[in-house]
Amino acid sequence: MNRFLFLALLAALPLTAQSLDLGKGWQIAVTDFEGEARLDADRVTVPKPANPRVPNSHVAARRSSDSDGGALTLQFSNSWIAQLRWQDGAPLNLNPYLAQGTVEFDLNVIDLAHGGMKFKLGCGKDCERKIPFLFAGRELIGKGRQHLSFALKCFWREGDDFSAVNLPFTLEGTGSGEVQISKLRINKTGKATTACPDYRTQSVSPERLQESWAVDWWLPRHEAKLAEIKAHREAGRRVDLVFLGDSITQGWENEGKQAWANSFARYNAVALGFGGDRTENLLWRLQHGELDGMSPKAIVMMIGTNNTGDRLEDPALTVAGIKKNLDEIRKHQPQARVLLLALFPRGEKPDDLMRRHNARINALLPSLADGRQVVFLDIGRALTNPDGTLSKDILPDWLHLSPQGYEIWARSLDATLTPWLAP
Structure with missing residues (x-):
């Protein structure tokens, strides 16, 4: 086959063959410790229950225009847990992505001086994998959009089955802060440029407690x-x-x-x-x-x-x-x-x-x-x-x-x- 024809055919392959764009086909849930709302319009605030346990917490989210990369902004104050959660899409088989795959997105940390942040992937019953990002996140305050690329294996442990992932990504905040995320995708082959803990050595690697409330x-x-x-x-x-x-x-x-x-x-x-x-x-x-x-x-x-x-x-x-x-x-x-x-x-x-x-x-x-x-x-x-x-x-x-x-x-x-x- 002609080399240029081959490259043209490769370029014409569907995006999902080599890259999963999580901006399409997924509902965005915005959650507080005590409530949940869908980001179906430009913005939403999570409603409070009649008798809230955390009455002074506030969690809201907004969506920017496509010309801005479809950025999603999570605002939270005095919150135990605030989330932007990708859900209700067709379960993903990420097993073929584990060897060389990456999770990539642009992150703009607008405020995190009194908050913390984690990235999560839900892989089934009793299977939730997370990357803490409090210390690293605070270093990005006010620096504008930064491109992050994590190895997909940052979210994986031996024995995990990623054949039907139904919660492919969650941005979680605690305390108070404002964080914007855009261009979220999972690549089948990529270069990881952002460090993450190794689950095999995390318990024996000395570290200060990485929680916003502490x-x-x-x-x-x-x-x-x-x-x-x-x-x-x-x-x-x-x-x-x-x-x-x-x-x-x-x-x-x-x-x-x-x-x-x-x-x-x-x-x-x-x-x-x-x-x-x-x-x-x-x-x-x-x-x-x-x-x-x-x-x-x-x-x-x-x-x-x-x-x-x-x-x-x-x-x-x-x-x-x-x-x-x-x-x-x-x-x-x-x-x-x-x-x-x-x-x-x-x-x-x-x-x-x-x-x-x-x-x-x-x-x-x-x-x-x-x-x-x-x-x-x-x-x-x-x-x-x-x-x-x-x-x-x-x-x-x-x-x-x-x-x-x-x-x-x-x-x-x-x-x-x-x-x-x-x-």
């Missing part, structure tokens, strides 16, 4: 904890006990305050719990001084339930993150004995998806304990009803403890910690 207090809390440890040292007080974890551990300072005073204050204990933390965020904190300047006898660690809640991560990967934190503890505090706790039950009923997922993590944790320097303890039964359900008296939101729950937690640690902490 970014204003997370680093200041880290600095405050360093100051707390320094104050103990300068006052000549020995810190014998340290707790490491996420919001459940941070709760010792709130709902668990009385139980803490009764059980642990005499050891000059320090609670290094940060709401929202995953294994990689705790690892960042440990590598930035939170275990330095003291010499505790015992360290209690529980981390990983947010790896489940945020990305339903493969249990083996979460356990790898927990092990990495144990290794970091050994570097900084080799004399300390570590009480490694099983993740607490979550979700009201035993068949809750995340409860079952955490149980798979817990089943792997004993392999990290040697019974001497690292001891594994599962107190889940003390927090559940005989039939396996959870009580609102103990876990009011099926995740975080009440004051009664913290009393149970403290009592459950007594038999192990008291001998360790003896003079």
Whole structure:
């Protein structure tokens, strides 16, 4: 065949053969935490329910003219979750695109100083893949349209089936911001120019917590904890006990305050719990001084339930993150004995998806304990009803403890910690 004729025929192939233009054939849903609307006209505001849980949130979207590239703008303020979601089109078979495919679009970050952003792809039941973009997004504020190109594999994990993708893209905002997206397409062959986390190493790669609702207090809390440890040292007080974890551990300072005073204050204990933390965020904190300047006898660690809640991560990967934190503890505090706790039950009923997922993590944790320097303890039964359900008296939101729950937690640690902490 004549070479020029071949190229002409190739150019005449339908766009969908090599590139899927998501500007056609898909409905755009605009969502708030409590509502949803369709962007069928030039603009729409998500309506509020009669009794909103987040009354001061506002989410709206508008569509520019085709001459402007059909840009879509998402505006959100005080929002838990705001989304532009591509849906209700014919399911896409993206398996042939995985090897070299890219997701590409132009992004204009107009305002994100008090907000965050993620990109998502929905690939079926219990299959939602995301790319966090808070830190990178804030670097683009006021720089106009920027072309982003992600490898399609940024949204893929081993075992995923992309043969019938019904939610091919979601732009998600949190907090307050204004972001514009245009020229969205999925290319069968492309060059990725924008970095994304590797799901295989995310849990072991130290990183600050990348959430809009945490970014204003997370680093200041880290600095405050360093100051707390320094104050103990300068006052000549020995810190014998340290707790490491996420919001459940941070709760010792709130709902668990009385139980803490009764059980642990005499050891000059320090609670290094940060709401929202995953294994990689705790690892960042440990590598930035939170275990330095003291010499505790015992360290209690529980981390990983947010790896489940945020990305339903493969249990083996979460356990790898927990092990990495144990290794970091050994570097900084080799004399300390570590009480490694099983993740607490979550979700009201035993068949809750995340409860079952955490149980798979817990089943792997004993392999990290040697019974001497690292001891594994599962107190889940003390927090559940005989039939396996959870009580609102103990876990009011099926995740975080009440004051009664913290009393149970403290009592459950007594038999192990008291001998360790003896003079």
